[in-house]
């Protein structure tokens with residue numbers, strides 16, 4: 170057992186089996202939408218967006234570029250880092266709230282795009298918390314020895330559900346995808362614990378009312394803009410701080426880790442102020458917090474997956490470092506995970 174951990178609930182010691190992230194990858198569409206562009210579209214300013222959110226620009230997928238395309242690009246990059254071929258993949262899990270279509274699952278479209286013919290495939294919908302939910306599901310298959318190689322992806326084309334006339338929401342979101350390959354690697358530790366939670370009583374805080382069985386698409390539903398994301402920003406902010414703080418604390422408690430032992434905290438990239446408050450409450454230093462929302466905005470389920478890839482490829486994380494992922498999103502949902510890289 171590693172001298173860093175004592176808690177038997179940490180999964181690295183689970184019958185000698187571990188679940189490691191052996192490859193990560195991400196994809197961001199080429200088009201950059203800056204705050205200056207948004208100033209021309211709605212009544213807003215670079216100053217307001219920067220001070221209230223920390224966001225300076227976001228990426229926007231092309232008209233003919235879909236969630237499955239971005240997911241497949243990120244997946245290929247993660248497979249390359251892991252040295253995994255398409256036929257080695259047993260399962261593909263895509264976390265998204267912007268699937269290519271209500272069904273079939275975007276994971277099935279990714280399976281076809283990357284040629285992973287042996288893989289089972291399904292989607293997970295937990296909004297911005299989706300990547301941690303998907304990681305935890307994937308880990309269960311690895312730890313139970315049911316599967317050897319799981320591809321987990323967070324991918325979103327949020328521009329497709331954004332009301333570009335609503336300044337309250339359109340300045341916040343961006344498109345992109347991030348992916349991770351999960352495998353068991355004897356001698357390494359990987360995913361130590363994952364915490365997940367939800368509170369459906371607050372489902373109205375962030376939601377898209379139209380397009381489901383409650384409100385199928387109709388001329389009236391489109392005219393009433395029910396197929397766009399809606400959010401009560403102020404209430405969401407408060408809930409996000411609470412939920413992220415408690416999820417992170419619980420993950421650290423399970424591993425008997427003090428925050429000072431964490432090399433890099435990768436929070437959901439929704440708002441710089443949320444990240445700073447959560448970091449402060451956890452007793453983290455600014456250097457521990459990984460932030461890239463200035464470039465990409467809130468990419469929902471793709472957010473921590475893209476950030477994890479950037480943290481690894483930029484050298485912020487090295488083998489053996491402890492990482493804390495912490496997320497929050499519509500549902501409400503939340504989650505946190507501790508990983509030994």
Ligand code: ACO
Nearest residue numbers: 213217221296297336337340402403405406439440498499
């Ligand atoms: N430009 C200029 N003014 C604006 C803009 C804008 N883009 N957007 C809102 N305002 C105005 C409002 O109309 C309001 O004006 P009023 O006082 O005259 O009514 C004023 O600015 C202040 O609005 P607040 O809602 O108090 O602004 P706040 O400081 O809360 O910031 C924000 C808003 C950025 C949305 C913040 O609340 C936030 O980040 N919330 C959390 C979002 C989040 O974490 N989402 C995660 C989940 S997303 C998912 O799951 C898909």
